[in-house]
Amino acid sequence: MPIDPEFATALQQAGYDIPQPQAEQIEQYVRLLWEWNERLNLTRHTDWETFVNRDLRDVMHLAPLIEPGEEVLDLGSGGGVPGIPLAILRPDVSVSLAESVGKRAAVLNTFVEELNLPVAVYAARGEDLMEDFRFESIVVRAVGSMLKLCTWMQPHWASIGRLLVIKGPKWIEERGEARHHGAMETLQLRKLASYPLGDGENEGVVLQITHRGNPKYAE
Numbered sequence: 001m002p003i004d005p006e007f008a009t010a011l012q013q014a015g016y017d018i019p020q021p022q023a024e025q026i027e028q029y030v031r032l033l034w035e036w037n038e039r040l041n042l043t044r045h046t047d048w049e050t051f052v053n054r055d056l057r058d059v060m061h062l063a064p065l066i067e068p069g070e071e072v073l074d075l076g077s078g079g080g081v082p083g084i085p086l087a088i089l090r091p092d093v094s095v096s097l098a099e100s101v102g103k104r105a106a107v108l109n110t111f112v113e114e115l116n117l118p119v120a121v122y123a124a125r126g127e128d129l130m131e132d133f134r135f136e137s138i139v140v141r142a143v144g145s146m147l148k149l150c151t152w153m154q155p156h157w158a159s160i161g162r163l164l165v166i167k168g169p170k171w172i173e174e175r176g177e178a179r180h181h182g183a184m185e186t187l188q189l190r191k192l193a194s195y196p197l198g199d200g201e202n203e204g205v206v207l208q209i210t211h212r213g214n215p216k217y218a219e
């Protein structure tokens with residue numbers, strides 16, 4: 001089935017060449033998202049151009065940073081970004097979603113069932129999962145400040161390889177706040193990707209936060 005012409009145009013204008021089966025699956029996901037958005041507040045990005053430039057753009061920069069076979073947790077998945085498009089674009093990685101609001105987690109379950117994706121959905125606070133699971137990468141977008149995220153993760157670094165945090169231009173201010181509160185003393189931060197945001201003015205970034213004691217990420 002050909003993809004929606006507006007979606008195709010937005011992809012082309014952004015320069016994203018996504019194989020047809022994956023583009024179709026992303027389209028199906030977005031249609032489900034918009035359908036459920038009428039009942040639950042899941043996204044404000046309700047046209048193709050905005051979806052491509054605000055949501056897919058982040059995922060396109062995140063996806064190449066994940067190693068094949070990695071166990072990935074999208075913490076605070078909300079309507080499913082970045083976890084669901086990531087699972088579609090990278091079938092070679094294992095994606096799980098954590099969403100603390102039960103109703104949203106239930107909808108995420110519906111999405112992964114309808115899309116036939118091998119994605120586990122947890123109706124839980126992501127940091128609580130670290131008691132039972134280990135994830136190589138925890139991906140986070142629009143969930144909390146760097147201070148909050150570092151504080152949540154602080155007791156759990158034995159169960160986490162790295163945090164991959166998607167942020168806008170405020171990340172520098174947030175890093176200052178986290179440092180000021182001593183939340184980054186045992187951590188190291190690297191900017192793995194930076195790219196212009198859809199508004200053409202601001203920069204989006206993917207930040208990697210790791211524990212200094214983890215030899216895999218030692219600098």
Ligand SMILES: C[S@@+](CC[C@H](N)C(=O)[O-])C[C@H]1O[C@@H](n2cnc3c(N)ncnc32)[C@H](O)[C@@H]1O
Binds near residue numbers: 076077078079140141
């Ligand atoms: C603003 S939404 C962002 C959703 C999505 N990541 C995005 O970028 O569109 C934040 C979501 O994180 C959830 N959340 C907040 N803290 C959480 C936590 N500690 N664990 C799991 N979910 C959390 C909220 O319920 C909400 O649905």
